[in-house]
Amino acid sequence: MRTGAAAQHHGYYHEAVRYASDEELLAVAVPFLLGGVEAGEPTFVALGERTGGLVRSALPAGAAVEFLPGGDVYARPTAAIRSYRQLLAEQVAAGAGQIRIIGEVPPVSFGATWDWWARYESAINHAYDDFPLWSLCAYDTRITPASVLADVARTHPRFATPDGRHLPSPTWTPPTEYLRENRPIVPDPVETQPPAVELTDPTAAEARAAVRKADQGQVPVDDVEDLVVAVSEIVTNALRHGRPPVRLRVWAGDDRIVTAVSDGGDGPEDPYCGLLPASDGGPGGLGVWITYQSCNHVTWQRDDAGFTLRLTAGNPYTG
Amino acid sequence: MIDGERHTTPHDHVCWAYDDPEFLADRTARHLAASLARGERFWYITPQPTDLVAERLRALPHFAAAERRGAAAVVSLASTYSPDHVVDPAAQVAAYAAATEEALAAGHTGLSVVAEATELVRTPAQLDVFTRYEHLIDRYMRTGAFSAVCAYHRPRLGDRAVVELACMHPQTNVEGLLFRLYAVAPADGHAALTGELDMSNHELFRTALDRADLRPTDGELVLSASGLRFLDHRALAHLGEYAQRRRATAVLRTPHRATARLVDLLNLPGIRVEAAA
Numbered sequence: 052m053r054t055g056a057a058a059q060h061h062g063y064y065h066e067a068v069r070y071a072s073d074e075e076l077l078a079v080a081v082p083f084l085l086g087g088v089e090a091g092e093p094t095f096v097a098l099g100e101r102t103g104g105l106v107r108s109a110l111p112a113g114a115a116v117e118f119l120p121g122g123d124v125y126a127r128p129t130a131a132i133r134s135y136r137q138l139l140a141e142q143v144a145a146g147a148g149q150i151r152i153i154g155e156v157p158p159v160s161f162g163a164t165w166d167w168w169a170r171y172e173s174a175i176n177h178a179y180d181d182f183p184l185w186s187l188c189a190y191d192t193r194i195t196p197a198s199v200l201a202d203v204a205r206t207h208p209r210f211a212t213p214d215g216r217h218l219p220s221p222t223w224t225p226p227t228e229y230l231r232e233n234r235p236i237v238p239d240p241v242e243t244q245p246p247a248v249e250l251t252d253p254t255a256a257e258a259r260a261a262v263r264k265a266d267q268g269q270v271p272v273d274d275v276e277d278l279v280v281a282v283s284e285i286v287t288n289a290l291r292h293g294r295p296p297v298r299l300r301v302w303a304g305d306d307r308i309v310t311a312v313s314d315g316g317d318g319p320e321d322p323y324c325g326l327l328p329a330s331d332g333g334p335g336g337l338g339v340w341i342t343y344q345s346c347n348h349v350t351w352q353r354d355d356a357g358f359t360l361r362l363t364a365g366n367p368y369t370g
Numbered sequence: 371m372i373d374g375e376r377h378t379t380p381h382d383h384v385c386w387a388y389d390d391p392e393f394l395a396d397r398t399a400r401h402l403a404a405s406l407a408r409g410e411r412f413w414y415i416t417p418q419p420t421d422l423v424a425e426r427l428r429a430l431p432h433f434a435a436a437e438r439r440g441a442a443a444v445v446s447l448a449s450t451y452s453p454d455h456v457v458d459p460a461a462q463v464a465a466y467a468a469a470t471e472e473a474l475a476a477g478h479t480g481l482s483v484v485a486e487a488t489e490l491v492r493t494p495a496q497l498d499v500f501t502r503y504e505h506l507i508d509r510y511m512r513t514g515a516f517s518a519v520c521a522y523h524r525p526r527l528g529d530r531a532v533v534e535l536a537c538m539h540p541q542t543n544v545e546g547l548l549f550r551l552y553a554v555a556p557a558d559g560h561a562a563l564t565g566e567l568d569m570s571n572h573e574l575f576r577t578a579l580d581r582a583d584l585r586p587t588d589g590e591l592v593l594s595a596s597g598l599r600f601l602d603h604r605a606l607a608h609l610g611e612y613a614q615r616r617r618a619t620a621v622l623r624t625p626h627r628a629t630a631r632l633v634d635l636l637n638l639p640g641i642r643v644e645a646a647a
Contacts, residue, residue: 255568256548259600276628283602287569337636341603344635345628 053149053183054090055083056217062180066217067207068153068189069200076102076189077109078213080153083187087151088115093142097121097154098189106153125156128171129326129343132178139182148183155189161199163237163370164348169199170234172206173226174326187211205229230322236350236361239302239368241309246300258286258299262310265303270365275308277345278364282310284338285360289314293358307347307365318351318358325349382517383508383552385539387524387532394521398484399430401519405482406436410517411473415485417447440476447489455490459503463510470516480515488523497531498581504538505582509553537578549598551578559592559623560584567598567605575605579612586618595624596646603636610640 057064070076080096084106087094096106097119110116124131135152142150160168172188179186190203205224209217248261259279266275282299289297293314302309321329321336325343329336342360343349348367352359388394398414405412416423424444428434436442450465451457466481473481491497504520511517520539524532536544540552540562549565561584567575584591591613595601606622606629613620622629623646630643 255570256566256600259566273627273631276626277631279600280602280628280632283568283600287602291569337603341632341635345631 053185054092055086055149055185056211057149057183057185060185062184063176063182064185065176065179065207066185066187066209066211067203067220068187068211069192069195069203070189070213071192073105075213076191077106078215079187079211080106080189081109082215083151083153083211084110084116085114087149090149092149092151093117093145093147095119095138095150095152095154097124097152099155099157102155102189102191119154121155122157124154125160127344127347128167128174129340131171132175132326133344135175136178136182139179139184143182150182150184151186152184153187153189158191158194159369161194161196163239163368165199165202166234166236166350167343167348169202169206170230170326172203173224173229174323176206176208176226177323178327227322233353234350236352237368237370239304239309239361239363241302241304241307241368242311244302247303248299248301250299252290252295252297253286253299255283255287255290258282258312261299261301262308265301265308265310267303269303269306270308274347274364278308278310278362281342281345281349281362282312284342285312285362288338289316292316293318304365307363307367309361309363311359311361313357313359315357318353318360325351382519382541383511383539384519385532385536385542385544386519386521387536387542387544388521389524391523394486395426397519397521398427401482401484402427402430402433402436402442406432406441408482409479410482410515411440411476411478411480412436412442413450413469413481413483414442414444415447415450415483415487416444417486417489420444420446441478447486450485451487451490455492456496457490457500457503459499459506462503463506466507466516467510467514470514474515480517482517484519484521486521486523488521488526491522491527491531491535497534501534501538501578501581502583504535505551505553508538508540512553512555533574534577537574538581549575549578551575551582554594559594559621560586562594562597563601564595564597565599567601569602569604572604572608576608579608584612584616586613586616589618590621591616591618592621593623594646595622595629598624598626600626601629603632603638606632606641607636607638610638612640614640 068079084094094116096103096116099121139150156168204220204222207220208223209219211217247265262279262282289312293316298313300311324336325339328340346362346364348363350361402412433442470481491500522532522535536542536547537550548571549567552562554562561582609620620641621644623644625646633641633643
């Protein structure tokens, strides 16, 4: 049985909270959390350090609310989906009628890496719809750019407001539509330099060697290995499912390695590609899903020339 | 991965693909010299008339003298392997084991052969049986004082057959070969994997694993993968399935942590990754 605003809802009840003060955040968060506790629902907080502390201090001592480390949960979108889906499945298996979560994408992601979090916010409407989840995604309007807030409005079906209302979002766009749009991609400044390696129609082995060549110790060994895995998958996909020519470019930055894999095709048809493991069993889906969890930023872009995935290991440019 | 320049040492098992018979003659001369220097008995195994081949080898330094004292011989392929040219893997390993014991009993340090085996792998059926034999004899070489150079004439076999043979050897001169699967000493597990495994050689990898026919012990198939630079999720999944079909868990010993992360990520059954140096 479900309670609160989501009582009559089936599946995922996805809301955004736009707050302009700490008081506004607490005005939404505290009743939401205490309502969950009162109903005996598993209730979680996945906020950043400051906002999480604020909420914690506003709750009565001993309230049965579990705090998740927000920074870890929101390191990479696909990993967040995977860990949340696992958490939700465990709660449902344990008999939960509804799960409540308030979380926030860290503000560091509101710059050049926002594109993949925008895709996340859209995709979870589908990815969490298997579960009786009511979640609030909190955005501080004092520090969130207008372009991000516009995406928030398009990816959340409704808003929770400090005065206790639940309002439909006028610009709500279903994920199957939103995810097929081209997100604006912020160029990484390293791309203005000539690439360290540029190959046309490389084998996957040559592509892996190119990444290893760009490794000058500027990126942790594990991140380089994961990038090798990712580039191998994406080049294999491009060769098998894309259209020639397949082009690989690798840039070596001071604290990162950036690679772009392009082909002349249209890219994957599955709108959730990368965020969920091949939801329709589409070709190459598993490789892109692995890539989303192996890199610190992945962008995708379609234009007249074809389809490009840009993968970053190390510290992504955050703009 | 090119070991053509390297002299064999006991337990070496080399796949030599050659286009030009002169290349084989040159490598044979080097191998003969190295084997004799190590005190091994040397056999040159050939499909050609043995007296003609022996005559040619006698032009090499030391061959004639070694032949006289029983340290070198030219042996016909038909007498070494089965006369109908379809090898019986277990019987063939037993025959080489007996010949190795004889060489040791005669005071040699082991038996070393160069086998021109092209005639034994001319058809797909022959190739299939012979590659299975290659892994079995490779396993014997990890414990027996036996080493071999398996020579194959590339123009007669084609690149695909040569690659199928080469990937079952720990050493080869075949260029562009991305991976190898070969036997290890029993203490090091069931087999070793080196090189890189991806979509381009997935079918070859499956075929090689089937032919190696690895037998688990205590529910585990231990693969030494220190020299495996890369393997993708398909290869990992296939290893897990292969082990499960044999009612075992594949234990992959690799220094690459990305492999363990991939197994965790995909929640792959039938496979466990252990850190290796």
